[in-house]
Each structure stands twice: as structure tokens, then as C-alpha cells.
Amino acid sequence: MLNELSFSDAASSIKSGDISSERLVRDCLDRIESRDRDVRAWAFIDPELALSQARACDTASGFKGPLHGVPFGVKDIIATHDMPTEMGSPIYAGYQTGHDAACVALLRAAGAIILGKTVTVEFAGMAPPPTANPLNLACTPGGSSSGSAAAVADFMVPAAFGTQTAGSIHRPAAHCGIIGYKPTFDRLNLHGVWPAAQSLDTLGLLTRSIDDIELLSAVLVGRPAKLECSPVKTPRIAICKTHLWDIVRPETIEAIEIARETLSIAGAEVEDLILPDSFDELVAARDIISSYERARATAYEWFSHRELLSEPLQRGVAKGFGWKYEEYTQAMKVGADCRRDLDTLFNDFDTIIAPCTAGEAPADRNSTGDHTHIGMWNLLHVPSYALPTHKGPNNMPVAIQIMGRHGGDDALFHVAKWVLEKLVPA
Amino acid sequence: MLNELSFSDAASSIKSGDISSERLVRDCLDRIESRDRDVRAWAFIDPELALSQARACDTASGFKGPLHGVPFGVKDIIATHDMPTEMGSPIYAGYQTGHDAACVALLRAAGAIILGKTVTVEFAGMAPPPTANPLNLACTPGGSSSGSAAAVADFMVPAAFGTQTAGSIHRPAAHCGIIGYKPTFDRLNLHGVWPAAQSLDTLGLLTRSIDDIELLSAVLVGRPAKLECSPVKTPRIAICKTHLWDIVRPETIEAIEIARETLSIAGAEVEDLILPDSFDELVAARDIISSYERARATAYEWFSHRELLSEPLQRGVAKGFGWKYEEYTQAMKVGADCRRDLDTLFNDFDTIIAPCTAGEAPADRNSTGDHTHIGMWNLLHVPSYALPTHKGPNNMPVAIQIMGRHGGDDALFHVAKWVLEKLVPA
Numbered sequence A, B: 001m002l003n004e005l006s007f008s009d010a011a012s013s014i015k016s017g018d019i020s021s022e023r024l025v026r027d028c029l030d031r032i033e034s035r036d037r038d039v040r041a042w043a044f045i046d047p048e049l050a051l052s053q054a055r056a057c058d059t060a061s062g063f064k065g066p067l068h069g070v071p072f073g074v075k076d077i078i079a080t081h082d083m084p085t086e087m088g089s090p091i092y093a094g095y096q097t098g099h100d101a102a103c104v105a106l107l108r109a110a111g112a113i114i115l116g117k118t119v120t121v122e123f124a125g126m127a128p129p130p131t132a133n134p135l136n137l138a139c140t141p142g143g144s145s146s147g148s149a150a151a152v153a154d155f156m157v158p159a160a161f162g163t164q165t166a167g168s169i170h171r172p173a174a175h176c177g178i179i180g181y182k183p184t185f186d187r188l189n190l191h192g193v194w195p196a197a198q199s200l201d202t203l204g205l206l207t208r209s210i211d212d213i214e215l216l217s218a219v220l221v222g223r224p225a226k227l228e229c230s231p232v233k234t235p236r237i238a239i240c241k242t243h244l245w246d247i248v249r250p251e252t253i254e255a256i257e258i259a260r261e262t263l264s265i266a267g268a269e270v271e272d273l274i275l276p277d278s279f280d281e282l283v284a285a286r287d288i289i290s291s292y293e294r295a296r297a298t299a300y301e302w303f304s305h306r307e308l309l310s311e312p313l314q315r316g317v318a319k320g321f322g323w324k325y326e327e328y329t330q331a332m333k334v335g336a337d338c339r340r341d342l343d344t345l346f347n348d349f350d351t352i353i354a355p356c357t358a359g360e361a362p363a364d365r366n367s368t369g370d371h372t373h374i375g376m377w378n379l380l381h382v383p384s385y386a387l388p389t390h391k392g393p394n395n396m397p398v399a400i401q402i403m404g405r406h407g408g409d410d411a412l413f414h415v416a417k418w419v420l421e422k423l424v425p426a
Helices: A007-015 A021-039 A047-059 A102-109 A146-153 A170-176 A210-221 A250-265 A277-297 A299-304 A311-322 A325-348 A372-378 A409-423 B007-015 B021-039 B047-059 B102-109 B146-153 B170-176 B210-221 B250-265 B277-297 B299-304 B311-322 B325-348 B372-379 B409-423
Strands: A042-045 A071-075 A113-118 A159-164 A179-182 A202-207 A236-239 A269-272 A351-355 A384-391 A397-403 B042-045 B071-075 B113-118 B159-164 B179-182 B202-207 B236-239 B269-272 B351-355 B384-391 B397-403
Touching: A007 A021, A007 A210, A021 A042, A021 A047, A021 A071, A021 A113, A021 A146, A042 A146, A047 A113, A071 A146, A102 A113, A102 A210, A102 B277, A102 B299, A113 A146, A146 A159, A146 A170, A146 A202, A159 A170, A170 A179, A170 A384, A170 A397, A179 A210, A202 A210, A210 A409, A236 A250, A236 A325, A250 A269, A250 A351, A250 A384, A250 A397, A250 A409, A277 A299, A277 A311, A277 A325, A277 A372, A277 B102, A299 B102, A351 A372, A351 A409, A372 A384, A372 A397, A384 A409, A397 A409, B007 B021, B007 B210, B021 B042, B021 B047, B021 B071, B021 B113, B021 B146, B042 B146, B047 B113, B071 B146, B102 B113, B102 B210, B113 B146, B146 B159, B146 B170, B146 B202, B159 B170, B170 B179, B170 B384, B170 B397, B179 B210, B202 B210, B210 B409, B236 B250, B236 B325, B250 B269, B250 B351, B250 B384, B250 B397, B250 B409, B277 B299, B277 B311, B277 B325, B277 B372, B351 B372, B351 B409, B372 B384, B372 B397, B384 B409, B397 B409
Parallel strands: A071 A113, A071 A159, A236 A269, A236 A351, B071 B113, B071 B159, B236 B269, B236 B351
Antiparallel strands: A042 A113, A159 A202, A179 A202, A179 A384, A351 A397, A384 A397, B042 B113, B159 B202, B179 B202, B179 B384, B351 B397, B384 B397
């Protein structure tokens, strides 16, 4: 079925005339029709709207751009001019933004078809979503980009947007066994993306193939579809257990240790990296920043529609308004200082490999799992990938997290691809 | 007339029972009624809405917060749930966001009354606005926060929001002879503020009294209304002519030289600061960043409503899409490197004083004036004030620009207040 194609394979098959956009979109819609009653990945789908755009692609005289005719999923905190944007909140039931987010407009201009809106946790926070993990419906798909990850993993759409403030791209990517890409902070345009915490929020991608990251990034930042910088031959890799090693589960320890051994045999220079003690403060600092900023970003809803916020979010916002300004600025300083130190550490490495989630997706639909291991790196603003390289005791996916230097997204792409090929041979 | 009160004086007079909110709001509305046909500072005013909120404040059993009953102006790129937000663009004529921006919700929760929406240049860019300079109707008020500056300078409202990407707070503040405060980048929450260029956009304030900055900042960042840190007694001041000294006009040279002399006599340690040569690249780097990011932020309007964008904006967006990604990232690196160097330079100074605009407001309603002198500091993300300390040959105001260390907004407030008291004694 065409819905199993990766985004970039679908794009080239449409370009070569081997498949039609309509057939591809129809197969994705059929998959949704048969599966989404259980998975609940979608907040909004209008099959006829998607099909009419697909037919327009098929009958157009030329190609709109490198994404011509390929469907894409949009997390439901991201504005679309022709579909509601509900933020996973009853406050915004049926809400029409009246315009597209920058990222949506850029994908459409390059020919992509917005298939629908994917379920987000309420305001991209922590409340449990209705979505199930498509690999095991009793498990959480992770959050907050729950619907995007579940839809991509379940072959309902080849790729989708996610956003990350703590672990909201990589956690669902890891739990659903797909690829998560969290760019350098501020790399992708955020206009029309509903904010959670402005000094942490990052727009990113969820895909099944790493080549899709190269293609979609090219459109979003405005460069040729193929990267010009050349891949590293034998990457210098730092394995970083972090100060949180005591709270990872055996399957994650195994994933990291197998990566160390396999990549070393494959020719990488692999070393251990012990971060300075100051990095131990990152988890607490990120929590303060996120909570302080989220409270302010939620000011209108808090003061005008408090009763429509979930209990967990109400507690979060109340806590956020409780921080002293000095506590917030001190936490911001922790982040800035560690960013500077990390940049120096990166003189010696091409990439850092660290735990992603604690382990497999919890068999608990009332939680979206733990974001601690991801959140500390998110505060550091560096680009990162979640790569599903391993399986846990319940045969659910386990990911490693790999980081690049601030601004080094393109170099990291090559390393991530190399790592993935070595750890999960085709 | 009560419309001549500063924001903080109005707040204390309402608190003490000396004046009513209704009377204050009525005097502001009367001033608008008599003057705005000429000045055209307002994009939207609903007198009855404002008056009913004022009456509700007057009859309430307690005080809502430290801003109880005082009217405030909101630049028309900032979301309000009860008024249109039109971005100065026909694309958004009558546009309803359906929610308040974070900054608006925070002011309302502290008791402020949103008097109306002030005219913005189209998407906070460069096209000439309908607004006139209230001090001389033949002159530009500056832009893009044209309406906010004109309304505050003309005693239509005591204070208003502005936003700055190049010089959009300080230029209109300088040209209209009021105070502009541009916080450290990322200090104030931007949710609901329509973006121009996300790595430059900063929300700030326009007021007639510097004490208003202390009061309003307190509400926006969440700290007590009075600052705890103590004022500097004899500030260490660097006078920085910058590499743009050749293009400032005599009145600005005079403003800087008088500041140097007067502050030195008043007890400041005054030295000259010559910036490293690398800072000469800031103007070009800021232009590239702004243009690249603005094109992407305007992607929806560009691809879907191009014919409704002004000619200047169309040219700007086309140029922005023309930059190579590598040119953009190189410009970002210039900014980051200079920020690091500036932070080191600030070890020796409390503040830097530099030119603000080239000179008085141009007697030309088809331009909003020059932002170069402001824009270079804006890329450095440091907090700054425009302080109207001087008059030019046409008796129009001339401002100096004073900068503080990244994150040092509260310390800079004390220095700015000291500087203003010495240069413009009450």
C-alpha cells in the first residue's frame, strides 16, 4: 500500500509518474478509516478537501515544488487557514485562526498536502491525550506530539510536525518507534505555532525515514533539497550517560551500550563524556523556565477561562505564576552558561549520544512518560534526533538520542544517518 | 486634564481615591476625539467599551491590581479578544484573534483598561503609516509603533505597547519625544504578538514617565511593583559613537556631547568606547536576518494574498526569500559573536550611551526615518532606552539611546532614571 512509502520516496514516485497523489492520499485515508477509531491520532480530517488537493496536483501542468502531492500531518497547535486549530483544549473547540502558520504555508507552497490535524496534548503540555500507541494500544504514544507520532508510526501519513518544549518530539518518536528531529532552537519559523514556553519551544519533524528530514528541512529553511556538506567518514562520538543514568531502565542501558560497541566496530572514534557538575542543574532549571513562561503564555486562558483548563494544567499554571522573577532569571543563567560550556565541549566531538526516554513506552494511558532525559538537552538549544535503534523487554521500541553542535543541524544529519545505518541495517 | 497624568501617577491617584477611572478614561477619549482626525494614532477605539470597564473599576469593591483603572494603548499587531487586530494590512481587516495576547491579559489582570488599538505600520515593517507626528503634523512620527508613540506623546493615553525588530520602539519614541523601553530580547512574553523576525522581535513600552516602566515591567515579569536592587550612585558610562558616527546629524552629535559633559559633572565616570571592528558588520547582519525571517513569517500572506501586500513589503519579502541559508546562518553568527564580546565589554561599564536616530523626525510623511543606529543594538539583544533629552534645529525632540547588559534591565532602569534626571531636570 502506498501509505507505507516514506515521504521522500512518495515525492520521487509522484515526480516520476509512478504513482498519483490521489492514490497515495486515498491509501492514507483508508488506513486512517480502518485504524483511527483505536489509535485516535487525528483531531481533524476532511477527506474530500485532501482528495481534491491531490487531484489538483495530479492534473496540474507542472510541479509545485519538491513536496508535490505528498500528504503531511500538522500538530493541532499549528495554524491552518482551512481547518480548525483546537490546541487540545475545549476553549478552542472549532477555533479558526484565519491563516496558515509559516511552516504550513512553506510546505504547501512546495506542493505538500495538509492531510489533517493531529492530536496534541492540551496546549502541548502534560495531560494524557486520547491517543493510543499504535504498536500496543494499552501503551501511551508519549506526548505532547502524540497524534503526529502515532499517525506516522501507524502509516497513516508519511511525516508530520511536532513541537518540543521538554520532550514532546523525541518522547513520542521513541515510544512509537519512529524518527524525531528537534532542530537547533529558533531554526524553523514559529509563526502560527501556539507557544508553551518561548525560550524552549522548537518546531520539528516526525518521520519514518531519515532522508525525509533532509528534504523537508530544505523547504523549511530555504536551501537545495540535497545537502552540500559532505558526510563525516568516521565520526567522533561521545557517549554521555548524564547524571540521570541511575534512573534509566535496562533496555536503555542496553541500547546505549550496543550503540557504543557497534559504532566503534564500524569505525567511529568513541569516547565517554562526563559533563561538568553544573549540568546537573539543567533539569531543575528547565522546569522553572518552562513553568514560568507557560504561565504567562496561558495568561488569557487562566484569567478568562480557568474552569476549562484541565486540573494538571491549572496546577502547572498556578505553580508558574508562583516563581519569583529572580528564580526564573537564575534558571535562564544556568541554561546560558551550560550552552557556552557545551559549545566548547563540541570542539572534541561530532556528536553526543545519550539516553532518550527512560525505557519503553509505559503501559499506562494516563501518563505520557518521562521527559527528563530529553528536556535537559532541549534547554541547551542544540539540534538532536531520536533514533529508534533497539527493542525492549515487551518488544516495544527504544531510542537513543543524538545531539549536534548549536547550529550544526546539517552536519548532524549526516552523522545521524550514518549511526542509523550502522545500528539498524536496511 | 487627567489625560496628562503619567501612568503611575494616574494609578496612585485612582488608588487614593483622588480621581475616578471613568473621568481619566473620559479625558483620554476627549483628547482623542479632538485630535485624532489629524494625528490618526488609533486603528480602533470603542469608547463605550472602555468607559464601561472604567465604571466597573470605580464601582468594584476592591482593587484588581496595581494598574487598577488606568487606560493603556495596544499596538495593532497584538491580539485582543474584544477588538479587531488588523496588523495594518487589508488582509486582516476586521480580523478577530479570539484571545488576548499574553501581555494584554497580564495588564488586564492587574486592572489596566485597554483603551484601543494603535496604528502599526503594515506588519510592523517599513511602509509609511497614516499617523502624523503630533508635535508637527508634517513630520513622520517614526515607525513601526507609530500610533503608540503618537498617542502617548499627544496625551491620548498614558502608555502603550510597542515592538521592535530594528528601531520600531525607539525611533517613534525619539521622534515624538517620549520614553521608549526595549527590554532584553525574550524578556517579555510574545504570545499573541504578530511576528516580523523571530530572533529580533522584542515587546516593549512607550511612556511619558520613566517610573511607568518600573510599574508596568513589574506586572509583565511578575515581581513587586518597586525594584529591590539599589540605584547606582556614580554610574560608569561609556560613550559609544559607533562606526555610524559619520551619518548622524549635528543635533544628535550635540545631544551626545551635552550628555557626556553634563553626566560627567554630575559625578558619572565617563569614558569613550570604541567597539571592535567586527561590530561594523552588525547593520548588514541584522538586515539579512530580519529579511530572511520576515519572508518566512509572511509566507502565508505571500503565497495566498500577495496582491494585498504593499509594494515595499512585496519587495522586502522577495528579497528575504532570496537569501541563501548560509548567508543567514553567517549573519546569525555575527550577532552571536558580537553579543559575547559585548558582554565582556560590559564588565567595565554600567551603561553605554550612543546615538538613537540620525536626528530630528524627518519632515516627510512618506518615510518612517532611519533605524540603523538602533537596529545594530537590537541585534545584540541588550536592554535599551530611548530618552528624549534634547531639541533639534526645528525644535523637534532628539533622543539618546542607552544600553545595559544582557538581562540587566533592572539595573539599567536605575541608570536611565539617573541619566534622565541629570539631563532633563524636573
